[in-house]
Amino acid sequence: MASSEILKLEKVCKAYNVGLPTETEVLHDIDLELDHGEFLALMGPSGSGKSTLLNIVGLLDRPTSGRLLIKGQDTAVLGDAEITRLRGHTIGFVFQYHLLISAFTARENVMMPMLADRGFPSAEIEARANRLLEQVGLAKFAGNLANNMSGGQQQRVAVARALAMNPDLVLADEPTGNLDSKSADAVFELMRQVNRDSGTSFLLVTHNIELARRCDRIIEVVDGRIRA
Amino acid sequence: MNRWLPFEWTMAVRFLREGRLQTIFIIGGISIGVGVIVFMSAMLAGLQANFIKRVLTSQPQIQLLAPDQIARPLRKDAGEFEDAVVQRPSQRVISIDQWPKITSQMRAMPEVTAVSPTILGSVLVVRGDASRSVTLTGVEPDSYFKIVRVPDYIVAGAPRLTSEDIIIGTELAKDIGATVGDKLNVRAASGVTRVLTISGLVDLGNKSVNQRVAYAALRSAQSLLGMIGGVTTIDMTVTDIYAAEEIAQRIQAANAVEADSWIKTNAQFFTAVQAQQNTNTLIRLFVGLSVAFGIAAVLVVSVIQRSKDIGILRAMGTSRGQVLRVFLVQGGLLGFVGSLFGAAMGVFALVYWHSVARQADGTELFPLMLERSLFIYTALLATVTGILAAMAPAVRAAKLDPVVAIRG
Numbered sequence: 001m002a003s004s005e006i007l008k009l010e011k012v013c014k015a016y017n018v019g020l021p022t023e024t025e026v027l028h029d030i031d032l033e034l035d036h037g038e039f040l041a042l043m044g045p046s047g048s049g050k051s052t053l054l055n056i057v058g059l060l061d062r063p064t065s066g067r068l069l070i071k072g073q074d075t076a077v078l079g080d081a082e083i084t085r086l087r088g089h090t091i092g093f094v095f096q097y098h099l100l101i102s103a104f105t106a107r108e109n110v111m112m113p114m115l116a117d118r119g120f121p122s123a124e125i126e127a128r129a130n131r132l133l134e135q136v137g138l139a140k141f142a143g144n145l146a147n148n149m150s151g152g153q154q155q156r157v158a159v160a161r162a163l164a165m166n167p168d169l170v171l172a173d174e175p176t177g178n179l180d181s182k183s184a185d186a187v188f189e190l191m192r193q194v195n196r197d198s199g200t201s202f203l204l205v206t207h208n209i210e211l212a213r214r215c216d217r218i219i220e221v222v223d224g225r226i227r228a
Numbered sequence: 229m230n231r232w233l234p235f236e237w238t239m240a241v242r243f244l245r246e247g248r249l250q251t252i253f254i255i256g257g258i259s260i261g262v263g264v265i266v267f268m269s270a271m272l273a274g275l276q277a278n279f280i281k282r283v284l285t286s287q288p289q290i291q292l293l294a295p296d297q298i299a300r301p302l303r304k305d306a307g308e309f310e311d312a313v314v315q316r317p318s319q320r321v322i323s324i325d326q327w328p329k330i331t332s333q334m335r336a337m338p339e340v341t342a343v344s345p346t347i348l349g350s351v352l353v354v355r356g357d358a359s360r361s362v363t364l365t366g367v368e369p370d371s372y373f374k375i376v377r378v379p380d381y382i383v384a385g386a387p388r389l390t391s392e393d394i395i396i397g398t399e400l401a402k403d404i405g406a407t408v409g410d411k412l413n414v415r416a417a418s419g420v421t422r423v424l425t426i427s428g429l430v431d432l433g434n435k436s437v438n439q440r441v442a443y444a445a446l447r448s449a450q451s452l453l454g455m456i457g458g459v460t461t462i463d464m465t466v467t468d469i470y471a472a473e474e475i476a477q478r479i480q481a482a483n484a485v486e487a488d489s490w491i492k493t494n495a496q497f498f499t500a501v502q503a504q505q506n507t508n509t510l511i512r513l514f515v516g517l518s519v520a521f522g523i524a525a526v527l528v529v530s531v532i533q534r535s536k537d538i539g540i541l542r543a544m545g546t547s548r549g550q551v552l553r554v555f556l557v558q559g560g561l562l563g564f565v566g567s568l569f570g571a572a573m574g575v576f577a578l579v580y581w582h583s584v585a586r587q588a589d590g591t592e593l594f595p596l597m598l599e600r601s602l603f604i605y606t607a608l609l610a611t612v613t614g615i616l617a618a619m620a621p622a623v624r625a626a627k628l629d630p631v632v633a634i635r636g
């Protein structure tokens with residue numbers, strides 16, 4: 001039977017400088033589940049381990065111990081190439097800074113994950129990028145270079161790019177942290193809309209309690225532990 | 229976005245285009261390096277070809293001679309000699325034993341391109357009161373002219389050698405006040421004299437040679453030098469001029485002749501050619517190395533500048549291999565584009581230098597040799613150098629931890 005959760009963490013720990021006198025454990029026995037179509041807010045003070053947790057969930061980092069299951073698949077047994085493939089096909093990222101690649105236009109940035117996956121550009125890829133840009137309300141900015149767009153516009157393009165591979169899960173690391181309240185609201189609403197329309201799960205790291213309250217569930221991380 | 233460009237190429241081209249100033253400077257550096265290689269290689273190849281042409285078209289590449297006559301020590305008893313001092317006997321001019329057979333054997337060798345039996349001897353050329361001692365070479369024009377390009381050096385008259393003709397050096401003609409069509413008394417040491425008509429004047433590029441050179445038909449020379457049916461040398465050319473010495477040694481080992489190659493007889497010249505080639509190789513190596521370090525330095529900086537982009541790409545599912553190739557393609561592209569501009573710069577410098585640098589007599593210092601192979605080789609070398617130089621930065625980029633890269 002197919003698992004109902006897109007993401008499952010069992011007793012996940014993360015430590016740096018393992019075996020050295022400077023060993024630091026930043027995550028302790030994290031248990032977390034995220035269902036398909038769920039919109040989860042992850043909150044916590046700076047240095048609490050939110051970003052580390054997001055990196056582990058995003059397969060950019062590996063836990064020191066514990067199990068991470070994505071769509072029921074234990075990621076501990078996967079090699080680097082398989083991890084890269086799983087990340088590309090299952091997870092989309094939206095970052096707070098360094099949103100887009102400056103050498104490319106908005107459309108090309110959205111095309112990028114599909115291009116990396118297929119190897120060559122195609123009319124189909126371009127058409128999908130255009131549809132996604134239309135969905136985020138930036139169709140007329142498709143040909144603009146990333147640097148020629150406002151922060152809010154760039155973040156919307158980043159959301160479109162995160163959706164390019166039609167992922168099951170989007171990880172957003174304080175996507176609105178750098179935006180004014182109006183732009184932040186627009187970007188959040190866009191993600192919520194995508195979540196409602198396509199059933200994509202979202203894990204949103206935010207410091208904004210107002211936005212967090214508009215999510216399905218809030219989880220707080222304090223000192224590397226999930227506060228119940 | 230170009231539909232024909234793969235992902236890695238698209239990324240590489242865009243990264244290079246975005247770092248425009250950096251790209252322009254490094255391409256400029258590569259172009260200068262490649263330009264120097266093209267200029268040096270083409271000029272040295274031209275000079276070398278010119279030298280070799282002059283040397284090898286005015287003398288045989290291998291010359292077979294009758295072996296030296298040697299005196300054996302007179303033995304007294306076993307292990308004992310009558311006299312410890314053995315005087316070297318005077319060397320008579322003698323014919324090569326069984327030269328027609330040897331000539332046929334030489335012609336059958338696949339590495340030999342032309343064979344010509346000749347006779348060499350000293351004669352006195354007399355015209356009126358003037359007389360000069362010259363070296364007369366009796367030749368079969370059809371085969372000999374393939375070895376020593378006498379027709380190429382004819383400055384007056386024609387390269388004709390019937391039994392009544394003689395071709396002499398320009399300086400000799402001046403010394404005895406003769407020109408084409410004049411008759412000369414040619415007298416051998418034995419007293420035999422023949423009257424020959426000057427059919428042509430040659431300039432072999434060396435004054436003292438031009439004072440002493442004279443060519444006649446083989447039969448005329450044989451009768452003059454008292455060696456009917458005999459030849460003193462067999463001249464040859466071979467397919468690979470640099471294998472001449474090895475071929476000469478093989479011939480000498482298998483036949484009762486002494487074989488001298490042009491490498492042996494022009495040892496000094498050959499050493500100069502080798503030194504020139506070695507210098508050229510060294511220059512290419514060091515220019516190549518400096519180009520490689522330049523490319524590597526620029527790409528290392530690029531990897532640092534692009535680390536956040538690399539992090540984003542990795543987060544989007546780009547593999548380490550793809551990131552590696554993005555930077556290798558950049559290195560290859562820089563090398564290739566630099567080689568195109570460099571080749572153009574090299575050709576421009578070469579054409580200019582060719583028009584300016586002249587020999588004392590106003591003729592060109594070197595022939596303009598712009599061979600396609602040089603450009604293909606240079607472009608290939610620069611591209612491969614670029615890829616190799618990009619290896620270290622590319623590996624560094626591929627190994628970047630996406631978490632660290634994104635965090636910056």
